[in-house]
Amino acid sequence: MRSIEIVRAAAGSALAFFLLGSGSCEVGLHYCSEDCDPCVSVCHCDQVCVHALAADHAGAFEMQVFALTIDRQPDGRWTRTYSGFAGLSLDRAFGPGEHDARAIERFARNVIEANRASFGRESEWSLAGMERANGGLVATFGSTVDTEAALEFLFDREGALLAVARHGAS
Numbered sequence: 001m002r003s004i005e006i007v008r009a010a011a012g013s014a015l016a017f018f019l020l021g022s023g024s025c026e027v028g029l030h031y032c033s034e035d036c037d038p039c040v041s042v043c044h045c046d047q048v049c050v051h052a053l054a055a056d057h058a059g060a061f062e063m064q065v066f067a068l069t070i071d072r073q074p075d076g077r078w079t080r081t082y083s084g085f086a087g088l089s090l091d092r093a094f095g096p097g098e099h100d101a102r103a104i105e106r107f108a109r110n111v112i113e114a115n116r117a118s119f120g121r122e123s124e125w126s127l128a129g130m131e132r133a134n135g136g137l138v139a140t141f142g143s144t145v146d147t148e149a150a151l152e153f154l155f156d157r158e159g160a161l162l163a164v165a166r167h168g169a170s
Helices: 002-021 057-061 090-094 101-114
Strands: 030-032 049-051 067-072 077-083 125-133 136-143 150-155 161-169
Touching (some): 057 090, 101 125, 101 136, 101 161, 125 150
Antiparallel strands (some): 067 077
């Protein structure tokens, strides 16, 4: 009786190996936020796509662990700097490789949207520019509702998000 169970288990393992290992069911490089099983149907990412290593949209873009520093100036200006992130990077969100300006902007906009409590709505920000600085890159966004507000995203040369500075005035 036990030998029949062992044979069934071995046959099931071999079948799973051939089905999954043969390429008949190949999970793509991207995770789709839509409900889609790539082994059953062709998945099209109509909504937000992130790299397969990310658990979900929030896992790829939400600031779950960070340090917050607040600097207030006598003239009423202030800067809130969020830093010390765990796992926020272009490679984790979009897959390893080179990332162009469009990917950097999309990543920053997804971080804004995933962290509305800290940054407001993504639609309230417009890209003002990108520039290389100290071996990394700074992406600056201006507010469309408050001329005193700005966001600066600082990335290292590997595409990891190092800090986000929110500037404003009270």
